[in-house]
Amino acid sequence: xxxxxxxxxxxxEAVRGDIIQIKTLIRHIMETGYRVDSVGRNIPRHIVxxxxxxYAGAKIFAMDFTQGxxxxxxxxxxxxxxxxxxxxxxxxxxxGVVETVTKTIIVT
Amino acid sequence: xxxxxxxxxxxxxxxxxxxxxxxxxSAFLSDEMRARQADDAANPGMxxxxxxxxxxxxxxxxxxxxxADCHGDAGKSMRGVAARYPAVDAASxxxxxxxxxINRCRTRNQKAExxxxxxxxxxxxxxxxxxxxKGLPMQVAVDGAAKPYFERGKAFxxxxxxxxxxxxxxxxxxxxxKPLRGDVISHGLPNGYPAYRLTWxxxxxxxxRLRSCSFGLRATRHDFGSDEYLALELYLARRAKGVAxxxxxxxx
Numbered sequence: 001x002x003x004x005x006x007x008x009x010x011x012x013e014a015v016r017g018d019i020i021q022i023k024t025l026i027r028h029i030m031e032t033g034y035r036v037d038s039v040g041r042n043i044p045r046h047i048v049x050x051x052x053x054x055y056a057g058a059k060i061f062a063m064d065f066t067q068g069x070x071x072x073x074x075x076x077x078x079x080x081x082x083x084x085x086x087x088x089x090x091x092x093x094x095x096g097v098v099e100t101v102t103k104t105i106i107v108t
Numbered sequence: 109x110x111x112x113x114x115x116x117x118x119x120x121x122x123x124x125x126x127x128x129x130x131x132x133x134s135a136f137l138s139d140e141m142r143a144r145q146a147d148d149a150a151n152p153g154m155x156x157x158x159x160x161x162x163x164x165x166x167x168x169x170x171x172x173x174x175x176a177d178c179h180g181d182a183g184k185s186m187r188g189v190a191a192r193y194p195a196v197d198a199a200s201x202x203x204x205x206x207x208x209x210i211n212r213c214r215t216r217n218q219k220a221e222x223x224x225x226x227x228x229x230x231x232x233x234x235x236x237x238x239x240x241x242k243g244l245p246m247q248v249a250v251d252g253a254a255k256p257y258f259e260r261g262k263a264f265x266x267x268x269x270x271x272x273x274x275x276x277x278x279x280x281x282x283x284x285x286k287p288l289r290g291d292v293i294s295h296g297l298p299n300g301y302p303a304y305r306l307t308w309x310x311x312x313x314x315x316x317r318l319r320s321c322s323f324g325l326r327a328t329r330h331d332f333g334s335d336e337y338l339a340l341e342l343y344l345a346r347r348a349k350g351v352a353x354x355x356x357x358x359x360x
Contacts, residue, residue, distance in 0.1 A: 007158060009149030023149040030309075071309035072152040074144075 014081035023076040032067040056085030129350035133294040145358040153304040153356020160236025169220025190238035196253040225332035238355035248345040261343030270327025297348040300357020
């Protein structure tokens with residue numbers, strides 16, 4: 001069973017030139033690396049390090065995360081609808097796990 | 109000495125207070141957090157609800173049955189169910205909350221192993237089922253077979269406990285709406301659980317919240333799913349009569 005790790009909300013259709021909002025939620029523990037467990041051992045850092053978004057092949061959003069970001073980060077941004085195409089979201093975490101989501105937008 | 113008019117006003121106020129639902133915990137949130145709770149695209153609890161939706165359709169256990177095989181579309185079959193829980197299970201005569209009912213269905217009908225309390229799986233499925241009752245008023249039965257549990261929960265709510273020697277009622281009845289450190293004391297209603305608590309940075313059950321409360325009072329922390337907390341959950345649900353369900357809520 002595939003557990004959804006991310007949720008991406010954006011309009012499926014838009015009029016050319018419209019400003020659209022894209023909202024993303026990522027399920028991640030965002031362990032800071034500063035905490036210790038019950039016997040005093042360091043809990044290793046485990047965070048999302050980067051989020052990249054391309055729209056019809058062009059980079060439209062890039063964000064680097066630090067240990068200061070809370071668990072299950074919510075990221076929202078705006079972009080202009082220019083053409084129909086795929087919006088590809090990629091998250092990378094500090095263990096090298098890559099999560100990719102593709103959404104299609106139809107621009108008229 | 110109290111005049112007749114004062115007495116009448118007091119009686120009317122008491123009658124009104126009894127009929128009016130208490131304010132939900134979200135009434136004490138900041139505007140930003142309330143907006144985030146209301147927006148499915150921004151509410152982090154929806155990550156668990158989405159997982160629960162996938163589990164609803166997935167076959168589990170030796171019976172290879174999915175929840176959906178019997179219950180069909182959760183939007184129809186589960187609408188309003190969470191607002192009636194906890195409820196007494198007719199077969200065993202025991203009080204079950206929603207998580208307990210899901211586990212009972214799992215072991216009895218799917219022949220699968222019960223989920224551990226507070227596991228992501230149980231939280232996800234519980235949140236998904238409770239989500240189907242969003243906006244509906246809480247309405248639990250406290251008569252008949254549920255009455256002894258209700259009385260026990262009521263006694264728990266009003267009994268002093270812990271080194272701080274406080275009952276639930278001292279904060280959540282007498283001082284609700286007043287500040288406590290950086291927070292405002294709510295009425296302690298369960299209408300948003302499982303809820304995403306910012307302190308936890310995760311979704312958590314009502315029993316986890318009750319354990320935090322007990323810890324704060326330096327009182328005994330009862331087990332997840334214990335009889336004490338189940339009875340208290342029923343009493344809290346009765347207190348929340350008429351309050352709209354908000355699962356998955358955001359709480360501080």
